[in-house]
Amino acid sequence: MRALLDTAEIRIESWLSETEDRNLANDVLDGLTRPFKELPPKHFYDTRGSELFERICELPDYYPTRSEREILELCADEIVSETGAGELVELGSGSADKARILLDAMARAGTLRRYVPFDVSEQVVRDAAQQLVDEYDGLHIHGVVGDFERHLDRVPPSGDEPRLVALLGGTIGNFPPGTRRRMLRKIGTLLGPGDRLLLGTDLVKDPAEIEAAYDDPQGVTAEFNRNVLHVINRELDADFDPDAFEHIAFFDRRHEWIEMRLRALRPCSVLIGELGLRVEFAHGEELRTEISAKFTRARVRDDFEAAGLSMRGWYTDRNARFALSLAARAA
Numbered sequence: 001m002r003a004l005l006d007t008a009e010i011r012i013e014s015w016l017s018e019t020e021d022r023n024l025a026n027d028v029l030d031g032l033t034r035p036f037k038e039l040p041p042k043h044f045y046d047t048r049g050s051e052l053f054e055r056i057c058e059l060p061d062y063y064p065t066r067s068e069r070e071i072l073e074l075c076a077d078e079i080v081s082e083t084g085a086g087e088l089v090e091l092g093s094g095s096a097d098k099a100r101i102l103l104d105a106m107a108r109a110g111t112l113r114r115y116v117p118f119d120v121s122e123q124v125v126r127d128a129a130q131q132l133v134d135e136y137d138g139l140h141i142h143g144v145v146g147d148f149e150r151h152l153d154r155v156p157p158s159g160d161e162p163r164l165v166a167l168l169g170g171t172i173g174n175f176p177p178g179t180r181r182r183m184l185r186k187i188g189t190l191l192g193p194g195d196r197l198l199l200g201t202d203l204v205k206d207p208a209e210i211e212a213a214y215d216d217p218q219g220v221t222a223e224f225n226r227n228v229l230h231v232i233n234r235e236l237d238a239d240f241d242p243d244a245f246e247h248i249a250f251f252d253r254r255h256e257w258i259e260m261r262l263r264a265l266r267p268c269s270v271l272i273g274e275l276g277l278r279v280e281f282a283h284g285e286e287l288r289t290e291i292s293a294k295f296t297r298a299r300v301r302d303d304f305e306a307a308g309l310s311m312r313g314w315y316t317d318r319n320a321r322f323a324l325s326l327a328a329r330a331a
C-alpha cells in the first residue's frame, strides 16, 4: 500500500502498483487465446477511454446516466432518511457528481460524516477528495485507489454511523451472471446489520431503444469500443490496427444483455510484443468486449438472494428506464 495523502480531513491509499495495474497482460493472455475471443470491459478506461465514456453519458441516445440522475434527484432524501446514512462508500466513484446528490441529502439530514471514494484512477480520487472537502464542512474522506474486483477488503471498517455502499451506473451489469452474484456477495461483506447497498441497474425495455444507446450515429461508442485496442497497443507493445475493426452492439434477448463486439474487417495478424504472442483474426471474426445486462425487479431480487442479500427498496425514474435498489445483508 502507498499512502498518497494523509491530512486532517483526507486520507488516500493506493493498492495498485504501477506495473500490475488492472491485470491487463493476464486478461489479454486469457482472452485472446480462447476459441471465442473476449476481453473484460474494465480495460476501456484509460484517460482517453474515461473521456470517451463521459462523452457517451452526454449523448442523446444514452439514457442510463440521465435516468439514474433523475432517480437520485427524486429519491436521495428518502434513501438517506430510510438508511440514516452518515457514510457513503462509492465503488467506481469517477468524478463523484452522482455522489454529490447523495452527500447533499446527507448534509440536509445532518448525518454526513465520511465519504469513501473507490476508483482505479488515482487522479480521479485525488481530484474528487480535494473538491469535496472544500464543499462540505467537516466531511472526512478516505479514498481508496484499487480494483474493486480484487481490493474490496481494503475499504476501511465502518464507523458508528450507518453506511451506504453505492455501486451506480449499471456497472454490475458488466459482469457475467455468476461473477455478478459473487461480486454482490463480496460487497455484502462491507455491510453491517444497519448498513445498506444502493445498486444501479438498467432495466429491460424495447431492444431498439437499448441498441440505440450503444450504437450512436456520432460514433462515440464505436471509438470507446476500439479504445481497448489502443490500450493494448500502448501497454503491451502490440500492433492492432483499430481501423481494421468495426463496432457491433446488439441486444441478446435470451440473456437480456447488450453485447459489444469488435469485428475484423479483414484477416489480421496481431503481435502482442510484451507477451510474445501472435493472434490471428479471420475476416469477420468477432471479439467480445462488453456485456451490459438489463434487469427486471425480479432479476435484481434473485441476484440479491443468491448473494445473501435482501431487497429493501426499489426506485425508478418516471419512464422506468433505470432502477436504484436498496439491499441489506439477509438475516
Ligand code: AVJ
Residues within 6 Å of the ligand: 056, 064, 169, 170, 171, 172, 173, 174, 213, 214, 221, 290, 291, 292
Ligand atoms: C459502465 C455500465 C456505465 O454498460 O452502459 C457505455 C459502459 N458501454 N456504453 C454501460 C458503456 C458502452 C456502461 N457502464
